[in-house]
Structure formats: C-alpha cells, structure tokens
Amino acid sequence: MPSLFDPLPVGRLRLPNRVIMAPLTRCRAAQPGDVPTPLMAEYYAQRASAGLIISEATWIEPQAKGYLWTPGIFTTAQRDAWRQVTDAVHAAGGRIMCQLWHVGRVSHASVLPEGMVPVSSMATEHEAHTFALDAEGKPGRVRCTPCRALTFKELMSVPQAYGHAATQAIDAGFDGVEIHAANGYLLEQFMNGVLNTRDDAFGGSIENRCRLVLQVVDEVVRLIGADRTGIRLSPHGQGIGPRPDPEWEPLAMRLMRNLAARRVAFVHISDHTSKTIDSPHRELWRAMRREFGGAFMVCGGYTHETAERELADGVADAVVFGKPFISNPDLVERLQRGTALAPWDQATFYGGDHRGYTDYPRAN
Ligand SMILES: Cc1cc2nc3c(=O)[nH]c(=O)nc-3n(C[C@H](O)[C@H](O)[C@H](O)COP(=O)(O)O)c2cc1C
16 A cells, blocks of 8 residues: 555656645746746755645746736746756755646736737636736736637647647756646636537537647647646636536546546646545546546645545545645655644745745754
8 A cells, every 4th residue: 555655656757755746826936027036946946855846837828827926938038047946956856847827717917918818718707816916006816807718710829838838848947747727727717618618619518628628738748748748637616717517527537538548647636625524526536547547646635644545545646735835845754754734824825035935944
C-alpha cells in the first residue's frame, strides 16, 4: 500500500514523494509586464521538497488574463524571468510544472488590452467577480465585464495559444505543464453543458463540449510530449461561475478515455467538497482513475490522515495541498515527522510583498 512518502513516476519525472504543491495564485508578478521576480523564485525554491510543484496559474496570451499582477508565459520577458524560478527550484532539488491559464469570461476590461472584452463559449453577463481596477482605477474586487462568444474561426487559434505557451514553459525550464481546465475558467466554460449551448461543433453534445479541451491537449502534446503534459479538472462545476452540469460524470468518463489514449502524464482533480466530510465524488474519482490508468491526483481540504486514506483506498496516486503549502514551506518534512502545521494568513494570499509569502519559517 503506497504512502505519501513513496516515489511516484509521473510522465518523464520520478517524484520522490506524493505530496504535491497546488497551483496558488499569489499576485506578486512585477509591473509592468507581469513578469516573475526574484522573490517568487525564493518562494518556490523554499517549497522544493514537494514531490512536484505546480505553479500559480499563468496566462497564455493577453486575452487570457483575468486578474491583476498575475504572471504570464506569453512574452519573451516573461519566459526569461520564469527561468530564475525554475533554476532556483531545480537547484534546491525540486520539480516544477507551469499551470497554463485562460480565464475566459472571468475577467475585466481593465486587465485586458485596450478595446478587448472577456470571451467565452457564450455571450453572458454573470455574477462572478475578479481582482482588477474599479471605476476609479483602484485595485479591488470588481464584477466581471460582460463577455462575448468566441467565433468558430477564433476557436481555431485557441489550441495554438496553449501550444505557444507550453513551448515557452519548456524553454523557461519547466518540467512540464498542467492545462488548467478547472474552476470555471475558459475550458470548463466549454465543457459545462448548462452554460455552453452553442449550436456549432464546440457546443451541445458531450462530444462537442470536449472538443476544445481535447484540441488543446493534442496541440500541447504535439509540441512538448504527453509525458510532460497534465490536466486539472473540477467536478460538477464548483468553480467560479457555471452551474453544476448534470452530465459531468459521463463527460468526465469520456475525457478519461481520451486522455488515456493520449497517455498524458497526470490527471488532477480540484474538489471543494472534501473539507470536513468525505467527498461525495470519491466513487467517481475511483472510476475515473481506473479509466485513465495514469497518475491520478486529488486536491481540496486534505490533512495528513485523509490524504493517506485516499492512497490506501485507491482513490488517488498522489495528494495535492494548497493552503498548507502557503504557510509551511517544509510541508513534506512536517508531515513526515508529525510536526504541527503553521496556520495561514488569508490577508496576505493575494498581492503585497514578502510578508505572508516567503517569511513563513521552517519548523525547528
Ligand atoms: C490563494 C489561493 C490561490 C489559488 N490559485 C489557484 C490557481 O492559480 N490555480 C488553480 O487551479 N487553483 C488555485 N487555487 C485552488 C487551490 O489550488 C486548491 O484547489 C484549493 O486551495 C484547495 O486545496 P487546499 O484545501 O489544500 O488549500 C487557489 C487557492 C488559494 C487559496
């Protein structure tokens, strides 16, 4: 029976343990240009004992940005600045993949290039908020700008944008990429049947709703290889925006068959229901894991005890921790030794300086 501290092959990597650091947006990229900084390199390197680090969500083209101060992987300056992060993580003995992000409709005109509005599967006004500039130009929580639907022709270039970003990530020294298809962002806005009622080849049936995400996977795999490509999904539309999709289960199983055929390195489930109780979705995950056959990771509210149980029960091959990694750079060592975990401070999650970022101490 595997434990959190056993190695795990993931694509071309061999992870030394199964404690994975979740993608965590921290809004500390340098301005102008949304480029990674030496402080970010220090933060990630402090957490290098994770079996694998998945970077904060990183936008793949200007249209893909939704929040202030989040880094991109689109420009040459961004790519070159990420190199200091990947070098620092590797020098500290770690592994890091880049989470590729297109927010779709979860955006605001103030963070997009002049004249652009957010895009999605459908033109909608919705309740979601993002972190952008308010009417007075001050940073804060603002309601998303109404979005327009991507045209059929425009959709042809979306996989290319992911492909370009994936190539940039490899050139920046990342060990691979995670395609962000979770939490209500663009790719989920296409998968979700309640939201996506397009009448072209990208909407309607389950097959059509999976088309964009699979085209993205194909392009990324073509350019950097399946063994450096993973994907994050969130069950039942729990993310920002779309309502739960009653067809999520058959859609998920179809995706698993397709991802298995492409032999991608891992599938990562972001779940928001496992915080205090057993997730009602564990049986589905077990079925998805069987269908996929590769490394299967789960995230959301885990403790040492519940994480070990997921491995023992065959629900997952590795467990992903978010907030615990914010306040415990040495999370792996603490779990291994049974040392108490430090609490996180929500006030410093997004934006600011080293406080609440690189100043959480290691134990002892
Ligand atoms: C500060 C913060 C930033 C986050 N940023 C991202 C992100 O960039 N990409 C993503 O897929 N999920 C993001 N999430 C969700 C986490 O990856 C994770 O799913 C969530 O925190 C639940 O896991 P936990 O209970 O171990 O923290 C974020 C969560 C937090 C708290």
